[in-house]
Amino acid sequence: MAVSRLIRRVILGCYASHPKAKLGESAKYTPSKLRARIKRDRDAVFVAISDRRIVGFCVNCRDDGVLQLEWYGVDPAHRQHGMGQRLLQHLINSGRRRGCHKVWCDTNAENRASARVLSHAGFEPVCTLENHWYGQDFILWQKVIPMMRVVRDEEDSHTVSRPAIRLVRTFAPRERTLVAAAR
Numbered sequence: 001m002a003v004s005r006l007i008r009r010v011i012l013g014c015y016a017s018h019p020k021a022k023l024g025e026s027a028k029y030t031p032s033k034l035r036a037r038i039k040r041d042r043d044a045v046f047v048a049i050s051d052r053r054i055v056g057f058c059v060n061c062r063d064d065g066v067l068q069l070e071w072y073g074v075d076p077a078h079r080q081h082g083m084g085q086r087l088l089q090h091l092i093n094s095g096r097r098r099g100c101h102k103v104w105c106d107t108n109a110e111n112r113a114s115a116r117v118l119s120h121a122g123f124e125p126v127c128t129l130e131n132h133w134y135g136q137d138f139i140l141w142q143k144v145i146p147m148m149r150v151v152r153d154e155e156d157s158h159t160v161s162r163p164a165i166r167l168v169r170t171f172a173p174r175e176r177t178l179v180a181a182a183r
C-alpha cells in the first residue's frame with residue numbers, strides 16, 4: 001500500500017522527533033491498520049496525488065464533533081509547493097462536511113515547517129506541553145471551523161450571522177483533482 005510506505009518514510013525522516021517515537025508512530029500506519037481505519041471512517045485517510053503518484057497524506061480521527069489531525073506529511077521532493085497547505089484545507093473542509101466544529105493537533109515544538117503551515121491554515125497555538133511525549137515539548141493547536149448561516153434577527157430586523165449546526169459545502173474542482181480519499 002503506497003500510502004503506508006509514504007507515511008513510514010515521512011515519519012522516519014522527520015527531523016523533529018525522538019527516534020523511538022518515530023518507530024512507534026510509523027508502526028501505527030501499516031496497510032492493515034490503515035484499511036481498518038478507512039473501514040470505520042472513509043474520510044480518516046486522504047492523499048495528495050501528483051502525476052498519478054501519492055505525494056502527500058493526512059490521517060485524522062473524528063471524535064463526535066471534534067476532529068483530530070493525527071499526521072500529515074508530504075514527500076520531501078514535493079515540499080514547499082503548497083501541498084501541506086492544500087492538505088490542511090481539505091481536512092478543514094472535510095471536518096465542516098462531517099459536522100465537526102473544531103480541528104486540533106499537537107506538534108513537536110521544534111517542527112517549524114509544520115507550525116508555519118498550521119498558522120497559515122488558521123490554526124492557533126493553545127499552549128505548550130513541556131516534557132511531554134518521550135520528554136519532548138509539544139505545542140497544542142486548534143482551529144475552530146466556522147459554520148455560519150444568515151438568519152433574520154426578529155428584534156431589530158437586521159440580517160445577522162449565527163452559528164448553524166452544519167454547513168454542507170462541495171469542494172472546489174481544483175481540490176477534487178488533487179486530493180483523494182485513500183481507498
Ligand SMILES: CC(C)(COP(=O)(O)OP(=O)(O)OC[C@H]1O[C@@H](n2cnc3c(N)ncnc32)[C@H](O)[C@@H]1OP(=O)(O)O)[C@@H](O)C(=O)NCCC(=O)NCCS
Pocket residue numbers: 010011014070071072073074075078079080081082083084085086106107108111112113114116117
Ligand atoms: C510539514 C509539511 C507537511 C509541510 O509540507 P509542504 O508541502 O512543504 O508545506 P507548504 O509548501 O504548504 O508550506 C511550507 C511552509 O513551511 C516553511 N518551512 C519549510 N521548512 C521550514 C523550516 N525548517 N523552518 C521554518 N519554516 C519552514 C516554508 O517556508 C513554507 O512557509 P511559507 O509558505 O510561509 O513560505 C512537510 O514539511 C512534512 O511532510 N514534514 C514532515 C512531516 C511532518 O512534520 N508533519 C507534521 C507533523 S504534525
